[in-house]
Amino acid sequence: MPPEVLIEVNDLSFSYDTRPILKGIDMSMRRGQVVAIMGGSGSGKTTLLRLISGAIQPTSGHVKFAGEVVHELNRDALFRLRRKMGMLFQFGALFTDLSVFDNVAFQMREHTNLPESMIRDLVLMKLHAVGLRGAHQLMPNALSGGMARRVALARSIALDPMLIMYDEPFTGLDPISLSVIGNLIRRLTDALGMTSIVVTHDVQESLKIVDYVYFIADGVIAAQGTPKEVRESVAPFVHQFVHGEEDGPVPFHYPAQTYQEDLKLEDTFA
Amino acid sequence: MPRRIVSAVQHIGHRVIESIWRLGYASRFFILVLLKSGTSLRRFGLVMRELYFTGVLSLIIIVVSGLFVGMVLGLQGYETLQKYGSESAVGTLVALSLVRELGPVVAALLFASRAGSAITAEIGLMKATEQLAAMGMMAVDPVARVVAPRFWAGVISMPFLAAIFSVMGVFGGYLVTVVFIGVDEGSFWSQMQSAVDFRFDILNGFIKSCFFGVAVTAIAVFEGYDAPPTAEGVSGATTRTVVTSSLVILGLDFILTAFMFRGVS
Amino acid sequence: MQRTTMDLWVGLFVITGIIALMILSLKVGNLNVYNPSQSYVITGNFENIGGLKVRAPVKSAGVVVGRVTDIQFSTQTYDAVVTMNMDSRFPFPKDTFASILTAGLLGEQYIGLAAGGDEVMLKNGDKIMKTNSAMVLEELIGRFLFNKAAEDDSF
Ligand SMILES: Nc1ncnc2c1ncn2[C@@H]1O[C@H](COP(=O)(O)OP(=O)(O)OP(=O)(O)O)[C@@H](O)[C@H]1O
Ligand SMILES: [Mg+2]
Numbered sequence: 001m002p003p004e005v006l007i008e009v010n011d012l013s014f015s016y017d018t019r020p021i022l023k024g025i026d027m028s029m030r031r032g033q034v035v036a037i038m039g040g041s042g043s044g045k046t047t048l049l050r051l052i053s054g055a056i057q058p059t060s061g062h063v064k065f066a067g068e069v070v071h072e073l074n075r076d077a078l079f080r081l082r083r084k085m086g087m088l089f090q091f092g093a094l095f096t097d098l099s100v101f102d103n104v105a106f107q108m109r110e111h112t113n114l115p116e117s118m119i120r121d122l123v124l125m126k127l128h129a130v131g132l133r134g135a136h137q138l139m140p141n142a143l144s145g146g147m148a149r150r151v152a153l154a155r156s157i158a159l160d161p162m163l164i165m166y167d168e169p170f171t172g173l174d175p176i177s178l179s180v181i182g183n184l185i186r187r188l189t190d191a192l193g194m195t196s197i198v199v200t201h202d203v204q205e206s207l208k209i210v211d212y213v214y215f216i217a218d219g220v221i222a223a224q225g226t227p228k229e230v231r232e233s234v235a236p237f238v239h240q241f242v243h244g245e246e247d248g249p250v251p252f253h254y255p256a257q258t259y260q261e262d263l264k265l266e267d268t269f270a
Numbered sequence: 271m272p273r274r275i276v277s278a279v280q281h282i283g284h285r286v287i288e289s290i291w292r293l294g295y296a297s298r299f300f301i302l303v304l305l306k307s308g309t310s311l312r313r314f315g316l317v318m319r320e321l322y323f324t325g326v327l328s329l330i331i332i333v334v335s336g337l338f339v340g341m342v343l344g345l346q347g348y349e350t351l352q353k354y355g356s357e358s359a360v361g362t363l364v365a366l367s368l369v370r371e372l373g374p375v376v377a378a379l380l381f382a383s384r385a386g387s388a389i390t391a392e393i394g395l396m397k398a399t400e401q402l403a404a405m406g407m408m409a410v411d412p413v414a415r416v417v418a419p420r421f422w423a424g425v426i427s428m429p430f431l432a433a434i435f436s437v438m439g440v441f442g443g444y445l446v447t448v449v450f451i452g453v454d455e456g457s458f459w460s461q462m463q464s465a466v467d468f469r470f471d472i473l474n475g476f477i478k479s480c481f482f483g484v485a486v487t488a489i490a491v492f493e494g495y496d497a498p499p500t501a502e503g504v505s506g507a508t509t510r511t512v513v514t515s516s517l518v519i520l521g522l523d524f525i526l527t528a529f530m531f532r533g534v535s
Numbered sequence: 536m537q538r539t540t541m542d543l544w545v546g547l548f549v550i551t552g553i554i555a556l557m558i559l560s561l562k563v564g565n566l567n568v569y570n571p572s573q574s575y576v577i578t579g580n581f582e583n584i585g586g587l588k589v590r591a592p593v594k595s596a597g598v599v600v601g602r603v604t605d606i607q608f609s610t611q612t613y614d615a616v617v618t619m620n621m622d623s624r625f626p627f628p629k630d631t632f633a634s635i636l637t638a639g640l641l642g643e644q645y646i647g648l649a650a651g652g653d654e655v656m657l658k659n660g661d662k663i664m665k666t667n668s669a670m671v672l673e674e675l676i677g678r679f680l681f682n683k684a685a686e687d688d689s690f
Contacts, residue, residue, distance in 0.1 A: 053407060082409040093404035096396075110410050152404075318545050326544045329551075365563050430552025437555040440563055462563060464599060470590060472564040476556070 006031050006162060006195045007052065012061035013219075014044075014051060021047050023219035024061065029212075031162075034189050034196040036206045038241060039216035045199040048216070049165045052197070053085060054078045066162065083111060086156030086164040090171065092148040094140040100127070100151050101136040107158045126154040130184060146177035150184070157188060163195045164188075170202040178202070182209045203242050207231065215241060296492045303421050303491065306414040310422050316415070320423030324385040324487075328431055331380055336435035339376060340442025343367055348447050357453050361462035364443030369466060369475045370531075373436030375523050378482035381424075381431055382515040386490035389420050390511040393494025394504035402495075417491045424490065428483025429476055436475070474530045481522055486515040573623045574601070575659040579633045579646075584615045585669025587635055587644045593619050595648040600625040603646065619646065621657075628653035634667035644669060 009027040013020065021044040029035050037045050050056045052063050054070040063070045065081060073081060094103050104123045108114055114122070127133045130150040140148060149169060156164055166185065170178050186209040189196045200206045207213070207227040215223040215238060223230075223238045230238055310317050347363040393416060396402050402412040440462075447453040466472065490511045497507035581587075584606065593601035601621035609616050621627070630651030637644050657663070 055403075055406070079409040079411075082407060085407065087404065087407040089400045089404055091399065093400035095401055095405075096399070097392075107408050107410070110408070110415075318542060321545045321548065322541045325552075326548045329548060369559060369563065427548075430549065430555065433552055433555035433559055436563075437558050459562075464592070466564045467590065467602075468560055468564045472559050475559075 004031055005029070006066060007197075008064040009048075009052070010061050010064070012048075012051060012063060013059045014047060014056070015059050020059075020219055022051075022058075022216075025216070025219075025221060027214060027221070029195050029197065031195055032189065032193055033211045034186060034198060034209055036198045036200055036210040036213045037216060038200060038203065038206070038213060039222075041201075043216045044219060045216060046167055049087070049167055049197065049199060052165065053082065053087060083107075083159060084162045086159075086161040088149070088152050088156050088164065088166040088169055090168045091145075092140075092152035094143075094148055094152055094155070096140050098140075099136070100132070100138050100140065100143070103140065103151060104136075104155045104158055106155065111159065122158070126158055127151075129157070129188065130154045131180075146173050146181070149173075149181065153181070153184065153188075157192065160192055161194060163197070165197045165199070167199050168201065169198065170200055170205055178205055179208075182206070185209060203244070207242075295496075296488075299492050299495065300488050302413055303418050303488070306411060307418045307422065309411075309414040310418040316419040317422050317426070320419045321427060323388065324381075324420070324423045325427035325430065328381055328384045328427065329434070331384055332377055332431045332435050333438050335376065335380055336373075336438030337442040339372060339435075340364060340368065340439030340444075341446045343372075343439065344443035344446035347443070348451055348453065357447070358457035359461050360443065360447045360453060361440075361458035362465040364447075365440055365462045365466050366471060368436040368439040368443075369471045371475075371523070371527075373439065374432045374475050374479040374482055375519060377432040377435040378428065378479065378486055378519045379516055380435075381428055381483075382486045382490075382519065383512050385424060385427070386486045386511050386515055387508045389424065389487065389490040390494040390497070390508045391504060393417065393420070393491060394497035394499075394507050397495065397497060398499035398501070398504055400499075413495075417495060421487050421491050424487025425480070425483045428486065429479040432475070432479035432482075470531075474526075477530075478523065478526050481526060482519050485518050485522060489515045489518065574620045575623050575657070576604070576618060576620055577657050577659075577661050577663060578616055578618050579663035579666045580609065580612060581615045581617055581633075581635060581666050581668050583668040583671060584617065585635055585637075585644055585671055587617065587646070587669065591643065591645050593621065593646045593648060595625070595627070595650065600648065617646070626656040629655045629657055629661070630665060631657065631663060632665045632667065633663045635669035637670065 005028050007027070007029040009025055012022055012025040014022045025048065027035075037048065039045050047056070051058055052065070052070065054063075054073065057071050062072075066084065068077075068081060070078070070081065094100075095106065098106065101123055104126050105119050108119050108122060124133055124136065127136055130153050132147060132150055132154065135143070135147065135151075140151070143151060153169075164185075169181050169185065173181065182205050185196055185198060188194075198206055198210060207230065210227060212226055213224060213230050214221055217237065223233065223235055225233065230242060233239065233242075343364045344360060347360045348357055351357045351360055351363065393402075396412075396416060402416065405412045405415060444458065448455045448458050493507040493511045493514070494504075497503045587603065587606065589603055589606055591603045592599045593603065601619050603617055604620045605618035607616045607618075608614075627648060628651045630653040632649040632651060634647050634649075635644055636647040651665075
């Protein structure tokens, strides 16, 4: 029997003002899976994560998390739901006025009544999992980008969530830290039995660790499949993305008037 | 030409609508902060930490400025009053100017540029670096956890700072006129004491500083929370905090003075 | 910064603030001499109050014993009703004489009380019966010129 479905995205649409960003997205993610969401810059990946966490309301359709429709919850229920979610922001978003230790302890102190001695053990355990137990008294400004992201990872697993969303965890990392983080995501997902959604541009690295891939383009799911299927795909879109070719179905330009119009060249060329 | 005029009028209209909208938005935020103050009051440690940053760290500038303002008042007051042979009234002059006006107003202006700008910059940067969003994702309300404690710390600090400013000012005036110039000490204090009224002068000055504290910190936290999440956004918001709160302090001071001292003296 | 040091500083700050407020109230504002909570209120009707203002001092033998808290115009008697808040440490007899005086030639005006000999003391809400209006400079000069003219005539 396959593990139960944790997240169900159903015909989800969203627009900023009148500009549609997402148009009818369907997805489903099971417990224990690492799912990658890929797509060009500005294709709406971050927007999708914000919809799943209930930070913004969809124009139509819905997201179901553990059986509950996210955007129908009131504030308290949403906050209760968010305790089961973690989100890793692109630059870590560590609290700069708290030490590494206090950053990881933040949620435990806010949401639980655990005694300080137990918090200490838990925090050190989480930091150990990301290999930074020795750095627990450092302030965030003393961390490198990669270390900060690992601390943020430790912080997002502080309360053993059912879901972690990673917004571009690989950008700006050297190849070693990159595979360290990649493996960490896989290991933590397996060890804690949670679900991970990884938004990324890094096709090669993510294909090594994920169970399933969604490609978003033009607000719809352009392609999906297991890493094996993706690698072997002959669909021009997937091929372009996986092999990083500049020319192809994925446009490089943000929608605009024609270049000539913008440069007011009509007269000269008319 | 008429098109120019029309567009100029449109521009004015746009600015007015924008400002009113922003004022409404700010008021709604202010009410939100009040409603979410429960956490700060229950966990007073949060406010304590902010009291250190807004109150304790503003002490030096308040003490030094208060002393100098009082010394200048004493010197100028003495110069003028001695022409009429009433230099013993210099205590009254120093104390009344400080307690009624200069204490609350100057302390609030200093507070706005020392602590208000720091609050705005801190909250704005936390927003720009997604710390507030991250907090929301951790099911912790940033308004309750970050904004409200700073607001209350500012509100609590301001009357204390104003009182310290006034006391330092009176002391400065005393130093210059009694110790250096040699005005009679007894008449310095007794004239001051018979002229300064507890309810009308000291209590009103205290009430003023409470109003200023609420105004300055409310502006500071709003500008920080509302700052565009970029470097220019935060620096612009910081400047706006100082400019807006200075104007609000002076305007509010006029209104409060008109209410408090109407029909008196 | 260590938690406890921070607490210490904040504690010091708050204590300094409270001390500053107390200095303002007691040393600068002289709160102890005039305390409205221990006071009684009396009124007096004056034909002319001159430049008397609310908050003007009420003095007896040069000592401040109270303050003017309210000045109203009465349409029954067509004169001014002055309400005074008196320090309850200083009771005055029923037949006390109240007059509006000026400190110095052009100084501020205040109410001077001259105690009478009555056994009964003024109570809260009582009214002073014997009052003397303010000296108005023009009247004074007018009276002086009138007298002068009369003197000259007698020669
Ligand atoms: N607050 C906003 N208001 C208006 N439009 C927005 C806003 N935030 C994002 N957008 C637009 O929505 C689109 C999708 O943005 P989103 O951040 O989801 O992209 P993304 O897929 O995460 O891109 P990237 O890979 O570069 O991070 C973009 O075209 C962007 O211009
Ligand atoms: Mg993004």
